[in-house]
Amino acid sequence: xxxxxxxxxxxxxxxxxxxxxxxxxxxxxxxxxxxxxxxxxxxxxxxxxxxxxxxxxxxxxxxxxxxxxxxxxxxxxxxxxxxxxxxxxxxxxxxxxxxxxxxxxxxxxxxxxxxxxxxxxxxxxxxxxxxxxxxxxxxxxxxxxxxxxxxxxxxxxxxxxxxxxxxxxxxxxxxxxxxxxxxxxxxxxxxxxxxxxxxxxxxxxxxxxxxxxxxxxxxxxxxxxxxxxxxxxxxxxxxxxxxxxxxxxxxxxxxxxxxxxxxxxxxxxxxxxxxxxxxxxxxxxxxxxxxxxxxxxxxxxxxxxxxxxxxxxxxxxxxxxxxxxxxxxxxxxxxxxxxxxxxxxxxxxxxxxxxxxxxxxxxxxxxxxxxxxxxxxxxxxxxxxxxxxxxxxxxxxxxxxxxxxxxxxxxxxxxxxxxxxx
Numbered sequence: 001x002x003x004x005x006x007x008x009x010x011x012x013x014x015x016x017x018x019x020x021x022x023x024x025x026x027x028x029x030x031x032x033x034x035x036x037x038x039x040x041x042x043x044x045x046x047x048x049x050x051x052x053x054x055x056x057x058x059x060x061x062x063x064x065x066x067x068x069x070x071x072x073x074x075x076x077x078x079x080x081x082x083x084x085x086x087x088x089x090x091x092x093x094x095x096x097x098x099x100x101x102x103x104x105x106x107x108x109x110x111x112x113x114x115x116x117x118x119x120x121x122x123x124x125x126x127x128x129x130x131x132x133x134x135x136x137x138x139x140x141x142x143x144x145x146x147x148x149x150x151x152x153x154x155x156x157x158x159x160x161x162x163x164x165x166x167x168x169x170x171x172x173x174x175x176x177x178x179x180x181x182x183x184x185x186x187x188x189x190x191x192x193x194x195x196x197x198x199x200x201x202x203x204x205x206x207x208x209x210x211x212x213x214x215x216x217x218x219x220x221x222x223x224x225x226x227x228x229x230x231x232x233x234x235x236x237x238x239x240x241x242x243x244x245x246x247x248x249x250x251x252x253x254x255x256x257x258x259x260x261x262x263x264x265x266x267x268x269x270x271x272x273x274x275x276x277x278x279x280x281x282x283x284x285x286x287x288x289x290x291x292x293x294x295x296x297x298x299x300x301x302x303x304x305x306x307x308x309x310x311x312x313x314x315x316x317x318x319x320x321x322x323x324x325x326x327x328x329x330x331x332x333x334x335x336x337x338x339x340x341x342x343x344x345x346x347x348x349x350x351x352x353x354x355x356x357x358x359x360x361x362x363x364x365x366x367x368x369x370x371x372x373x374x375x376x377x378x379x380x381x382x383x384x385x386x387x388x389x390x391x392x393x394x395x396x397x398x399x400x401x402x403x404x405x406x407x408x409x410x411x412x413x414x415x416x417x418x419x420x421x422x
Contacts, residue, residue, distance in 0.1 A: 003028040007054065014038035015060075021046040030054040032079060040064060040085075045071055054079040056106055063088060066116060067099075075100045081108035081128060089116035108132070108152070115139055124148060130174065131155040137162045154178070154195065161185055175199065176234065184235070195234040197258065202239040232256040236282065240264055249274040258282040260306065268312075270295045280304035288312060292336075297322045305329045312336055315345050 002025050011034040018024065021043050029047070032054045039062030040055065050072050061084040069075060080087060087110035097120050104126040107116070112132035118124060119141040127145075130152045138153065140162035149171045158178040165173070170188040174195045181200040231253050240262040248257070249271025255278055264286040272281070273295020279302060288310040296302075297319025305325050313335025316322060323340060330341050337345040 002026060005030040006034070007032040009034050011036060015041055015044070015055075017041045018043040018047060022048070025049055027051040027074070031058065033057040035059060037061070042068075045069065047072065048074070050075055052077040055083070056081040056108075058083050060085055062086070064110075066090075069102075070098045070100065073100050076102060076123075077104040078102055079104070079106040080110055081106040083109070086111040089114060118142075119144065121145060122147070125169070126150040128152040129156070133157055135159070138165075143167060184238075184240070192253075193232045195232075196238065197234045197236040199238055201235075202241070234258040235262070237261040242266070244269050244272075246271050248272070251275060253277060255279045255301070259286070260284045262286055264288065267291075268293055268296075268307075272296060273298055275299065276301070278302055282306040283310070285309045290314075292317055294319075308332050316341060 004026065005028060007030045011031070014037055015031065018026075018041065024047050026047050027049050028051060029044070030052060033056070036055075036058040038060065040060060044050075044053065045068040048071070051074050053072070053075060054077060056079040060080075063086045064080065066087055066089045069078060087107055089107075089112055097117065099118075099121065101123045102121055103123050105118070105121075105124060106126070106128045108128045109131040112129060112134055115134050115136070115138070116129070118127070119139075122145070124145050125147045127148060127150065131154070134153070134156040136158070137160040138158055142148075142151075143163055143166050146167065147169055148167050149169050151165075151167070151170060151172070152174040154174045155177045158175070158180060160180065160182070164185060165188050167188045168190070170191055172193045173187060173191055174193075176195040176197040176199070178199050180196075182202065184196060184201045187194045233248075233251070233254065234256065236258045237260070240259070241264060243266030244259065244264060246269045248254075249269060251257075252275070254275050257272075257275070257278065257280070260282045261284070264283075266288065267290035268283065268288055270293040272278070273293060276299070278299050281296075281299075281302060281304065284306040285308070288307075290312065291314035292307065292312055294317040296305075297317040299321055302321050305321075306329055308328065308330060309332040312330075312333040315338040316330060316336055318338075325340060327340050327342055330336050337343040
């Protein structure tokens with residue numbers, strides 16, 4: 001038998017020892033996504049022909065020393081993620097340098113406490129070390145893994161990057177829920193997904209996010225990012241401040257943008273209206289001011305919108321998408337008015353309530369209209385008030401009015417009499 005592939009079932013119990021391992025031709029052992037329990041039998045690491053060992057997403061327990069894998073010289077895929085295992089991996093200059101050339105390494109939720117020394121894994125393109133207790137910095141040698149396309153270091157205790165991640169082939173980078181701090185690292189070129197959320201990054205979103213200098217096989221090159229390939233950006237729950245860079249509107253393929261829970265200020269750039277494929281936009285819990293750009297109403301694919309807990313003002317733009325969101329998407333912006341919020345704009349002829357001294361809680365006062373009305377009332381008052389308070393003038397005006405009325409009455413009577421005589 002060369003292949004055992006029983007993934008995505010409901011098998012329980014334990015994995016038994018493999019007999020006659022020295023003569024085994026087994027090259028694939030895949031028991032992932034089952035309900036297997038107990039320790040991994042030691043004979044598994046004597047299956048010399050094994051190319052794929054995938055045991056992720058079970059209930060396996062016990063301790064696994066990673067250096068045991070060095071006996072599997074043909075191994076290219078190792079998956080131990082999401083079990084109850086404790087994987088022991090030595091740090092720098094350890095005996096892990098003699099591991100086989102693994103291409104896919106999945107060690108998520110393996111109780112790792114140190115970063116495995118993988119500097120010599122030149123063929124590695126998929127690395128998942130998420131949901132462990134790895135402390136300290138991300139080692140600088142990781143940028144030497146030039147074929148790496150997927151890197152997930154999320155949910156650890158990492159505090160810094162020893163050097164920028166200049167990985168020319170990297171497609172997905174996930175660093176969320178660590179303790180990374182300082183300025184945000186510029187993502188590697190040609191990346192499509194980056195998640196820096198729930199860290200301690202501060203300062204501004206870098207303006208040079210569209211280019212980076214990388215070293216690839218000894219040659220240094222400056223790669224200009226093709227902004228059309230970003231699909232998801234999550235910088236939420238950090239300490240970013242300042243405005244959103246206007247160039248973010250050039251991320252033509254972006255469908256998720258999450259900048260929530262930061263200290264971003266300024267206006268929401270109208271260039272976000274260029275993100276025609278955007279499906280989710282979360283700018284909540286920042287300090288944005290000004291009006292909501294009307295261009296956002298043209299985002300026909302937008303299904304998730306959260307602009308709550310900012311300092312936005314004015315009428316919410318009307319459009320086929322904007323009116324489909326609940327009032328929760330706009331709550332805690334005291335200056336917003338119009339549907340779907342619960343505040344009615346004072347003057348329906350005005351497109352938006354401006355953030356002036358005449359705008360209070362979504363009600364705008366049209367001072368041009370009000371000044372004209374006041375002038376009319378003032379002019380009318382000049383005529384009426386003397387009549388009300390000046391007795392002599394009121395008597396004279398009354399006498400003149402009566403005389404004029406009598407004269408007009410006689411004139412009419414005479415005119416009617418002449419017509420009757422005719």
